[in-house]
Amino acid sequence: MSRLLARRQAWQAVLVALAVTVALQWIPQLALLGWPLLLGSTLAHELGHGLSALLLGGRFESLDLYADGSGVAAYRAAFGRSEIALVAAAGLLGPPLASFFLFLSGRNSRSSHIGLGVLGVLLALVAVLWAGNLLTVVFCAVLAALLLLAAFFSNARLCQVITVFMAVQLGLASFSRADYLFVESARTGQGVMLSDVGQIAAAWWLPYWVWGGLLVVLSAVLLLGGIWSFVRVLR
Template identity: 45%
Template sequence: MHSRTRLLLTGAAIALIWQLPYGQMALYPLTLLATYVHEMGHGLTALLLGQQFQEMLLHADGSGMAVWHGDPGRMETALIAAGGLLGPTLAGVSLLVLSGSTRFARALLVVLALVLLLSMALWSRNIFGLGFLLVWAVVLLLAARFLPAAGAALMLQLIAITLCLSWFTDLDYMFSGQAVVNGVVHRSDSAVIAQALVLPYWFWGGLVALLSMLLLLLGIAVASRTPVKPKATL
């Protein structure tokens, strides 16, 4: 099967499962991993813009929050909000491109595990979040140790496609002015952007969804140029 066809079928299967009655529960570890990347997108964008990233919270209901401090301008505030919305897609596309070859697949799994452990030490502040990230780090390290190179690359692509498609499950959130985090109502990221700039929140939600879809198609196009094949030696 051509790599582009495999990626498209994997993406379609994940999108379909997410729409089934218990689909999000079946993909719960991957769904919450996308939440983690979303919150890291907020926090790292804040750091890049000279603000302080204080902590990240992940909750069992699949929600999360990045807490940052500083005195940003209107554009910086909008960019920090957009960093969370686009973070999973950007991370997913990067993984798709990097996993196009099996050469460094297992090393990349180790790098991802180390990133999770580092974010635990620096920013994760609640018990559930710490436990979730630790489990994922262990799974990635075990996969790097025991999976063949082709299997490691396929695992990376599964994670990448899930991250790229997380915007699809967040469409209601993108086109809403509010969000519920651990039972508490907050402004949505789209509403934060709208308040910082101009135009309504649904415009910014639609723009982010469009950018996410275009980035996904670009990532699949680039990644499918290099088929995932196991290395052979004589």
């Protein structure tokens, strides 16, 4: 594929992704579609917790999504204060990290197919290995099937549009729910519990709002890095 054609397709992917995003925000009849997008951002958040616990030597036991858009990742490990804080931070960085990698994947059609395929396989594993309730099983299985279908059977342009759209949505989710970064406790489908920044503060002493501010900055750096890598293709 020529550089000019790759640039043109990347621009088209951005414009379509932004148009759909605006439509979801401003057309009331499409409001229902916002619910799976909300669950998707929660899924990225909870996967950040679970996978980081796994990487640090713990056991990722289950991931539960709830109809109100909240979620909980359960893990078992003999972690110290620092490991607990790192797992808490990883959840908050889940959506911006996912957005970063999707922007990287969306730079051309080939990498878009690969990115959606990898994401589809990961979600299939979540549905089989870690889903803790029926909603999580169904949501992850359906999303995995759709992503794998797109990765293997959709044309290059559609695949790139889907990748960029997901990157945009996860990027927006990183900040549209930023108020969670500045609360000490949070209500989920399992009740009220210490928030992620509350857990970090308990481990590393500084007030929770300080950690919330630092994570906002880190999230912004990740998003800007992903956007910059994608914009380079458009030049």
